[in-house]
Amino acid sequence: MSNSSFVSGLRCRVCGKTYPVEAINFCTDDFGPLEVVYDYTSLGKSVSRDAVSRRAPGLWRYRELLPLNGGPTVGLQVGGTPLVRADRLAAALGVDTVYVKNDAVNYPTLSFKDRVVAVALSKAIEFGFDTVGCASTGNLANSVAANAAAAGLDAYVFIPADLERAKVLGSTIYGARVVGVTGTYDEVNRLCTQVAFKYGWGFVNINLRPFYAEGSKTVGFEIAEQLGWRLPRHVVVPMAGGSLIGKVHKAFEELQRLGWVDQSPVSMYGAQATGCNPISDAVRNNRETHRPVRRPQTIAKSLAIGDPADGYFAGKLIRESGGWAEDVDDGAIVAGIELLARTEGIFAETAGGVTVAVAKKLIEQGRIPRDEEIVLCITGNGLKTQEAVAGVNAEPAVIRPSLDAVVDLLAQAPPRVRRQPALV
Numbered sequence: 001m002s003n004s005s006f007v008s009g010l011r012c013r014v015c016g017k018t019y020p021v022e023a024i025n026f027c028t029d030d031f032g033p034l035e036v037v038y039d040y041t042s043l044g045k046s047v048s049r050d051a052v053s054r055r056a057p058g059l060w061r062y063r064e065l066l067p068l069n070g071g072p073t074v075g076l077q078v079g080g081t082p083l084v085r086a087d088r089l090a091a092a093l094g095v096d097t098v099y100v101k102n103d104a105v106n107y108p109t110l111s112f113k114d115r116v117v118a119v120a121l122s123k124a125i126e127f128g129f130d131t132v133g134c135a136s137t138g139n140l141a142n143s144v145a146a147n148a149a150a151a152g153l154d155a156y157v158f159i160p161a162d163l164e165r166a167k168v169l170g171s172t173i174y175g176a177r178v179v180g181v182t183g184t185y186d187e188v189n190r191l192c193t194q195v196a197f198k199y200g201w202g203f204v205n206i207n208l209r210p211f212y213a214e215g216s217k218t219v220g221f222e223i224a225e226q227l228g229w230r231l232p233r234h235v236v237v238p239m240a241g242g243s244l245i246g247k248v249h250k251a252f253e254e255l256q257r258l259g260w261v262d263q264s265p266v267s268m269y270g271a272q273a274t275g276c277n278p279i280s281d282a283v284r285n286n287r288e289t290h291r292p293v294r295r296p297q298t299i300a301k302s303l304a305i306g307d308p309a310d311g312y313f314a315g316k317l318i319r320e321s322g323g324w325a326e327d328v329d330d331g332a333i334v335a336g337i338e339l340l341a342r343t344e345g346i347f348a349e350t351a352g353g354v355t356v357a358v359a360k361k362l363i364e365q366g367r368i369p370r371d372e373e374i375v376l377c378i379t380g381n382g383l384k385t386q387e388a389v390a391g392v393n394a395e396p397a398v399i400r401p402s403l404d405a406v407v408d409l410l411a412q413a414p415p416r417v418r419r420q421p422a423l424v
């Protein structure tokens with residue numbers, strides 16, 4: 001699978017200054033984040049939507065819109081997750097149409113982070129790094145560890161020391177050097193910036209961040225293609241660093257620019273936990289810049305970034321697209337996880353609970369109309385955050401292996417009438 005690159009360089013999102021393609025992530029003039037720029041005219045002449053549709057499933061079918069010079073070398077099987085029409089969830093939410101983009105089943109580590117890591121590590125290999133790393137709230141750690149192992153790269157993964165058990169184990173199992181730091185994600189991230197500089201390693205979300213972030217566009221490409229090459233009207237996205245929401249929208253813009261979908265407005269909605277809500281707080285209070293949350297307190301640990309790198313741009317996009325942002329407390333997050341599980345059979349992690357609960361809130365507020373199509377981005381798997389829902393479900397009944405025991409049990413608790421789960 002080869003790819004002649006259509007990348008024309010990197011550009012500062014603040015001042016527009018351009019940079020060559022290197023492992024750098026910020027503008028030396030104003031510290032603005034750098035973004036990958038493409039030559040869409042040449043790209044549009046050399047690949048068509050129909051050609052893309054005929055390719056193998058997965059994120060590399062959009063390879064011309066990803067920032068590699070050659071073919072991908074890491075994460076060849078990533079992406080291609082289901083877009084599920086969620087009628088039972090829609091009924092429970094009291095709306096006409098809901099789709100769930102289910103990255104809880106992404107390969108290989110069950111979150112959308114496999115997309116960003118496939119791109120970042122393929123790029124790291126192009127740059128010649130043999131050691132890679134990340135600062136992570138958990139899912140990125142899992143994905144860097146797994147994909148680095150499969151690619152034969154050394155990996156150093158830095159996480160807050162108090163993450164969920166499965167997020168820690170889901171990194172150490174791959175042989176990565178996992179370092180728990182007694183501090184918040186923002187402290188971990190600052191430390192990693194120093195580490196990347198001192199040792200010259202490729203940190204996927206630091207010096208490789210412009211390339212890493214492009215991987216998230218493939219969520220947007222897939223949604224549009226799975227809808228039959230058209231754009232949805234409303235999209236709800238969980239936010240931590242605030243990168244994913246912007247890249248899903250960038251994907252929609254690129255598809256319109258290439259003429260692969262018709263022009264149509266897409267409103268973007270950001271979802272956060274109340275215990276770490278810098279972006280939703282800024283949007284609600286009509287402030288351009290967010291106020292960092294110093295000590296995040298939420299069960300949605302994957303979203304607990306108090307000082308999001310792309311917070312400013314996420315807020316701006318949300319406002320300009322006609323969307324909104326909200327946050328929900330831990331009880332609502334658990335109820336959101338349950339609602340999705342019981343209506344659609346999808347067990348999402350806490351970030352998914354945030355997304356469902358925020359969607360519900362926005363619908364109730366009248367911010368998302370009930371008669372227009374809504375896509376919910378479910379980005380991680382519930383098996384990784386079991387602590388969050390432990391104790392909320394009844395323990396299974398334990399019986400002797402006899403039919404009498406079943407009869408007795410059902411006499412005590414008759415079969416339930418099929419019902420919609422209770423709404424919070």
Ligand SMILES: Cc1ncc(COP(=O)(O)O)c(C=O)c1O
Nearest residue numbers: 139240241242243244302379380
């Ligand atoms: C499951 C999950 N969803 C969403 C996000 C948010 O992504 P971003 O940092 O790009 O806003 C994260 C980030 O860690 C995550 O782990």
Ligand SMILES: [Zn+2]
Nearest residue numbers: 012015027032
């Ligand atoms: Zn700049």
